[in-house]
Amino acid sequence: MLSPVIEVEALTKAYRSKVAVSDLTVTVHPGRVTGFLGPNGSGKTTTMRCVLGLARPTSGTTRVLGRPYRELAHPMRRVGALIDPRARHPGRTAAAHLLALAQSNGLPASRVDDVLDQVGLGEVAHDRVRGFSLGMGQRLGIAAALLGDPDVLLLDEPVNGLDPEGIRWVRELLRDLADEGRTVLVSSHLMSEMEDTADHLVVLGRGRLLADVPMADLLGAHSAVRVRSPQAPLLAAALQRAGATIELQIDGSLRVEGLDPDQVGDVAYLAGVRVHELTPVTASLETAYLTLTGDEVEYRTAAR
């Protein structure tokens, strides 16, 4: 595996009233989309702000491309970031906002038109951003992140406020960027947004690391086999002997965890049990995520 591009080591960030991130150690690698997941208030944005030098860690260190972010010589050529879609002055035009950013890193002014076209804001380039919708703000923020054609991208909730077309566009963009070998870290509080995009997941809850796993593993860990048999008790006993965990479902079927469908079929055959249905059940990522974060939600709705 290539060496990590973003390194967070024992990061703790405490604000006056609460600890936002607590002893977080995590690395982000190139060539894949890393989903940064967690409920609202779990510390995703704080972590990203620390990585980008916008907030000072209480303790611990963060590095990008091997050094603290503030020491990068041409930050925008190495790292593109979207932290807040409102990070722009309402009185400036989209083009002026981007031009100032481009100039500050010695990038040619032509990049401004390039990225505005790329994100679909070419026609409103000279409008003041005051009138921009949240979705347009996101596009402008993504344009700013892409200005320097960076190898590393950190995007905080980039699809928030986008329409379905925009969401698909962001997904494809992230996919393409990762396929080009770039490092992509994208945060979200919605698992469904990650399902088709991320290759790897880092899950936070209340400022702590809950999981740092490949997407496939997370899915695998929560998948099961549904099996229906007229001789369910016999089958259940055989499966348990094979090491599976069995749960009797309300319709009389068995939910089997710990064995894959092939193994379940083999066990049934050896036990001489008739099987009427054998279905792999892939947990939705949402379920896996909720299982993982169930106890770590900061702002829970009142009991339903």
Added chain:
Amino acid sequence: MSRGVPFSAVLRSEWTRLSSLRSTWWATAVFVVVVGAAGALAAAGTDTAERAEVAVQTALIGFGFGQLALLVIGVLAVTAELASGSALATLVAVPRRTRLLLARTVVVAAWCLLLGIALAAACLLAARTLTAVPGGVDPTDPEVLRTLGLQVGAAALVGVLGVGLGAVLRSTAGAVGLGTALVFVLPPVLALSGPRWAERLSAALPMLRVGQDAFFSVPTSWPVGMGVVAAWAAGAWVVGAVLHERRDV
């Protein structure tokens, strides 16, 4: 480690930021109109003056009010960024914060200097044409040049003071309010209030009308007046830079 982006690139981007805000142009227009009109009126209302520099000083009266516009330009260069959240994008692009603030300050000071020179020249012209002085108003007269130079220099320093106060207080209202009190309200109020300590304090405040005629304030010699303005600007800027470097955004 390579030095990275040249400082001139950061300057260019800060000029783009300053010049792409409408408030900059409003404040500039206010400064030009106030200082220009006050200069013309003052010169027209002064039929004769004994010495050239007195005629010029009279024509420069508008700087006393107009400086508030320069203060606002300096404050907004910092606080408008913070209030809008645009500082996030800026600091991701230029994470070396003191370098960023320095570039911003240079741009603001240069703009104030330019405006000061243009308006000082206009006021000089008004004094030359509208006020009768024995021997005329010679623009190369060292006394005249010094009088003009003090106003122009102090105008740039007020811009720097605005940047510094903006960085310290991070609030437009707070920084403009405090700045106005320092350069405009408190010096004459203290000077008129009477007690000896109040007069001393008044002389230690950064009044833009530096020098002998201190715009209702306590007159000091011009090097002292200029030194006081410069010290306030530098002090506010340094405190602002330290806080700017350390604070979370």
